[in-house]
Amino acid sequence: MESLGELWRALPANDLLRTGILLACLVAVRVLAVRALARQPQISIEMRRRWSVNLRNALLIAGLIGIVAIWSRELQTVAVSLVVIASAIAIAFKEVILCLSGSFYRTMSKAYNIGDRIELGELRGRVVDISVLTTTIVEIGPQHDAHQQTGRLITFPNSLLLGHALAREDYTGNFIVHVITVPVSLEADVLEAEHILINAAREVCAPFLEEAQAHMKALESMHLIDTPSVAPRVSLKIVDDEIVRLNLRIAVPRIRKQTVEQDILHRFLAAFHPARPPSADQTDPS
Template identity: 40%
Template sequence: MTWTFLDDPELRRNLLATGTLIFALILSRFAVLRTIRNMKVSSDAMRRRWTASVRNLVLIGLGLGVMVIWASELQAFAVSVVAIAAAIVLATKELIMCVSGSILRATSGSFAIGDRVEMGGVRGDVIDSTLLSTTLLEVGPGHQRTGRAVVVPNSVMLSGGVTNETFMDRYVVHVMTLPIKAEDDWRSAEETLLAVANDACADFVEPARAFMDRLSDKHSLPKFSVEPRVLVAMPKAGELELVLRVPTPVRERGRTEQRILRTFLERRRGDAAVVPPREDADTSLF
């Protein structure tokens, strides 16, 4: 059998140095332990501690010596390992981000199956969640389901965040926006809209207030009003917006919004000041 790898003089020097180091450490350990056994100490526990310390020092010396002797070879090996690791990370970057997003969701409790969320620009009800992706039953305009299932990679939770519209579980404060012309009677429109909202939400106000109070106490938050409220906004010159805030059950926001809008338009029929709500109207929560 031919040991061709021993033809390398540097390799022979390293092997010889390693053998010499091991022999020297074994000899030193033997001599020190013999000295400890012959010493008079106060207790056997101290002798055992010294013996263990010598053993650990020998191992540390062996590790450091091998690293010094084989430094060039270890450096080349480390570079190869780093290059391989970098290639693996680049090839599996998206998978790693998806798994990280899943871990973030599990540790933060940001949403669960059945919640209505918006993530990655998609809004819908969560019907499945795996290690790599989340499946949403899409919800379109008017809070109506489209019937389409959208699979969203969990990696979007690391960059875009997640909006959980059902975080409050039972009741939410819903916002809808109605644009009107600045020169028309916005005070009359405001009074009509507020009256319609009070009628539509009469059954929700007290339960919603009690629920919000419990939620505030649980999370040490200041209590806030849930009664219907109308704010006036001016997005640009010559235009006004009536921003209505109303309490509603989580799963009935679409019905409540349509009930208010239809009743409001019926009461102001023939008034050209009111135009249909914009499609991009804000329906986020306060």
């Protein structure tokens, strides 16, 4: 380390040269790290993407600090001028400053990270990229009750974090609590529908119920929070004089939410609305 320091001080007093060397070193570290991650197939793609984004942001911050240190003398000479134009910069770069503030807020609050599923205002999706100014998500929808990717990438400024409430759908980790809503006519046998729905949920969730229970218990011990029961439960809500809503709450693996929901709904519809034979007026009179 001492030899490196002496070599650095021995360089010509040329700030441009030092800046170029700093940037070249940062780029080299970035390239080598990306190649090293690419040669680690045993690490999940999501984890490698998270490390890559964190490294990129760390190198960017290191580069900014290094450039400020290199040009500190020049910056000191224009300190008075900087104070004079500070207000103009604040006005001109108001949105950039807000984005940086939003990024700082996200980092300090640990609001979300790569791979998390979030909802911010009317935006909803899985986070795939985070920079100091923006966040990019793969949209999930098209409505709130849908859980499929729409194929659209949405990039929003981090300044939105300062003025909107953020919802993180998968804060419990690999297992999440999911609610499935099934509307049923009051003219139908509502209690029978409830019985069929809860049985369908128990059948589908049985293979991972114990693992989900252990996961939730671990969360309680680690974060000192109360976690909901993982056993399937149904609550009834009368919407109006025609419809009653069955709200089914289940614990499911985060990556299988859509699959589990569809499996339960198919089983419910097959049992509650079985295929009916054609009526007499639909049969062939011949």
